[in-house]
Amino acid sequence: MIAPSILSADFAHLADELKAIEGADWVHVDVMDNHFVPNLTLGLPVVQSLLKVTDIPMDCHLMIANPERWAPGYAEAGAYNVTFHAEATDNPIAVARDIRAAGAKAGLSVKPNTPIEPYLEILREFDTLLVMSVEPGFGGQSFIASVLDKAKQVRRLVDVGELRLVVEIDGGINMDTIEQAAEAGVDCFVAGSAVYGTPDPAATVEALRQKAIAIEAASA
Ligand code: DX5
Ligand code: ZN
Numbered sequence: 001m002i003a004p005s006i007l008s009a010d011f012a013h014l015a016d017e018l019k020a021i022e023g024a025d026w027v028h029v030d031v032m033d034n035h036f037v038p039n040l041t042l043g044l045p046v047v048q049s050l051l052k053v054t055d056i057p058m059d060c061h062l063m064i065a066n067p068e069r070w071a072p073g074y075a076e077a078g079a080y081n082v083t084f085h086a087e088a089t090d091n092p093i094a095v096a097r098d099i100r101a102a103g104a105k106a107g108l109s110v111k112p113n114t115p116i117e118p119y120l121e122i123l124r125e126f127d128t129l130l131v132m133s134v135e136p137g138f139g140g141q142s143f144i145a146s147v148l149d150k151a152k153q154v155r156r157l158v159d160v161g162e163l164r165l166v167v168e169i170d171g172g173i174n175m176d177t178i179e180q181a182a183e184a185g186v187d188c189f190v191a192g193s194a195v196y197g198t199p200d201p202a203a204t205v206e207a208l209r210q211k212a213i214a215i216e217a218a219s220a
Contacts, residue, residue: 005192075104083107134171143172155185
């Protein structure tokens with residue numbers, strides 16, 4: 001699956017920018033609060049408006065403090081998947097349960113330097129694991145390949161039937177780096193600048209998808 005991130009889109013024309021990625025599997029929406037990360041983007045009112053103008057399942061990536069307070073609102077609004085950060089809460093299970101109770105899939109995200117071992121046990125409460133391959137906060141950064149060990153480890157648990165979840169990667173994904181991520185067993189690839197930085201974003205989405213499919217077929 002390919003999930004273009006609208007962080008790299010033109011914020012003055014978001015409805016058009018959603019039309020430009022027709023065929024994407026998910027649309028990735030980065031919510032930042034200038035507290036958990038040193039940047040500010042958009043929040044629930046914008047997400048509510050975006051949901052009215054697209055049928056693409058929305059993947060909300062909450063880079064915010066206090067997800068227990070805010071995450072369920074995105075699920076209630078109609079987001080398909082709501083991901084929050086492991087580093088932002090002491091009670092990830094409760095947040096995941098609240099998101100699911102409000103009707104969305106629940107995702108857990110880990111920053112590049114956050115180990116996955118302490119969270120393996122609770123991943124059964126989640127539908128998505130979002131492995132950050134850049135420091136959260138900004139688009140256009142370089143891919144950190146060392147995080148792929150986390151993706152591999154979790155994908156192995158999925159393959160043996162111990163977990164059921166989508167392994168998603170976010171940050172620095174482009175036509176080159178998607179190869180290593182696909183080899184590591186990633187299911188869903190977020191790409192911001194690599195999609196919106198091209199003249200035909202929908203064609204780029206398809207090209208990324210074909211590349212990932214080819215790698216997966218070769219390593220199967
Ligand atoms: C970064 C965001 C990403 C960002 C990725 O904090 O979570 O979703 O949009 O942008 P690229 O693909 O340009 O690295
Ligand atoms: Zn993101």
